[in-house]
Amino acid sequence: SAVISQKPSRDICQRGTSLTIQCQVDSQVTMMFWYRQQPGQSLTLIATANQGSEATYESGFVIDKFPISRPNLTFSTLTVSNMSPEDSSIYLCSVTTGINEKLFFGSGTQLSVL
Amino acid sequence: GDSVTQMEGPVTLSEEAFLTINCTYTATGYPSLFWYVQYPGEGLQLLLKATKADDKGSNKGFEATYRKETTSFHLEKGSVQVSDSAVYFCGLRANYGQNFVFGPGTRLSVLP
Numbered sequence: 001s002a003v004i005s006q007k008p009s010r011d012i013c014q015r016g017t018s019l020t021i022q023c024q025v026d027s028q029v030t031m032m033f034w035y036r037q038q039p040g041q042s043l044t045l046i047a048t049a050n051q052g053s054e055a056t057y058e059s060g061f062v063i064d065k066f067p068i069s070r071p072n073l074t075f076s077t078l079t080v081s082n083m084s085p086e087d088s089s090i091y092l093c094s095v096t097t098g099i100n101e102k103l104f105f106g107s108g109t110q111l112s113v114l
Numbered sequence: 115g116d117s118v119t120q121m122e123g124p125v126t127l128s129e130e131a132f133l134t135i136n137c138t139y140t141a142t143g144y145p146s147l148f149w150y151v152q153y154p155g156e157g158l159q160l161l162l163k164a165t166k167a168d169d170k171g172s173n174k175g176f177e178a179t180y181r182k183e184t185t186s187f188h189l190e191k192g193s194v195q196v197s198d199s200a201v202y203f204c205g206l207r208a209n210y211g212q213n214f215v216f217g218p219g220t221r222l223s224v225l226p
Contacts (some may be wrong), residue, residue, distance in 0.1 A: 004157070033214075042118075042218040043158075043203065092157065102148070103207075103214055107157035 002027055005091050006069070006106030013083055013113050020079045021109045023093030028073035030097070034066070037090040045092075049076040083113045116141040120204045120217035127194055135189040135220045139179075139205035145189040147208040148221075149159055152201045152219070161189075161202070194224045196226050 003026040013019050024112065032049040046066055047055040055068040070076045080087050093106040121136040139145065149161040150172070162171030164180035164187065171178050178189045189203060205216040 006157075034213060043214075043216040045207075045213060048213070094158075102160045103150075103158075104160075105150075105158035107155075 001036060001097050002029055002097055002104045004104055005094055005104035006109060008109055009107060009110070010110040013111065015084055015113060017083055018079055018081045019083065019111060020077050021091055022095070023076045023078070023106055025074045025095055027097070030073070031095060032076045033094045034068065034078045034108040035091060035092040035094060035105075036078075039089070043092065046078070049078075061078060080111065083111075085113045087111065088113045104111075116145070116208055118204050118206055118215055118217035120202075120220055122218075123201075123220040123222070125220060125222045127222070129136045129226055130193045130197055131223055131224075133189070133191040133194045133198075133203075133222070135202055135222070137187045137217060139185050139187065139190065139206050139208055140141045140186075141208055141215075143208060144182075145208045147178070148205045148207070148214070149176070149178055149187070149189050150203040150205060150216070152203065154200070169203075179192060193209065194222070197224050198222060199224045 005024040034046040035043045045058050046061045047057040049055050049070040051070045067079045090108045092108045117140045137154035146165045148163045150158045151161045154159045164171040169180045176191045178187050193217040201221045202215050203218045203219045207214050
């Protein structure tokens with residue numbers, strides 16, 4: 001199993017600022033993912049964080065807006081840059097311990113942009 | 115591409131009522147299917163899963179059967195409790211990759 005610590009749990013930010021969300025896992029994991037859950041919507045994959053290389057972004061998401069770091073096998077950050085009210089959402093870190101293994105989720109970061 | 119459709123919520127039931135949350139999927143090949151649950155104020159956690167056709171996943175009184183002929187994975191529970199109030203997400207992972215695809219979630223409220 002994997003225990004994920006994600007912070008901050010929530011934040012209220014001003015338009016135009018940036019917020020970095022941290023995800024710490026209690027064990028080494030191969031795959032780390034960042035999801036967004038907009039109000040009333042499903043989970044949408046933003047990107048896959050790869051250790052030692054650039055993140056792989058899904059359609060509609062770009063590195064300039066959502067830069068991701070993955071310095072080692074237990075930690076990742078997602079930055080939401082130049083925020084606007086449309087970025088208000090819950091951001092979730094998730095990991096899987098290997099192929100055919102289940103997905104574990106952090107408790108999420110609830111972001112509100114004014 | 116792969117997709118998951120699940121019934122619109124919210125669903126409101128009385129305690130001890132029977133629960134069904136429908137889930138259908140579109141995917142190539144033989145995906146693994148999951149139900150995740152998100153309790154108020156908590157992160158998502160796996161409720162149950164099935165990895166091949168006719169498999170039945172079960173946990174905490176919940177069940178879902180992988181029906182390839184109808185591309186469905188409906189979640190059922192015979193007698194819900196107030197503590198089952200949560201948002202339930204149906205999801206799949208294609209057998210060729212690691213990415214998960216989720217449905218929109220169904221909010222369940224169980225009244226005493």
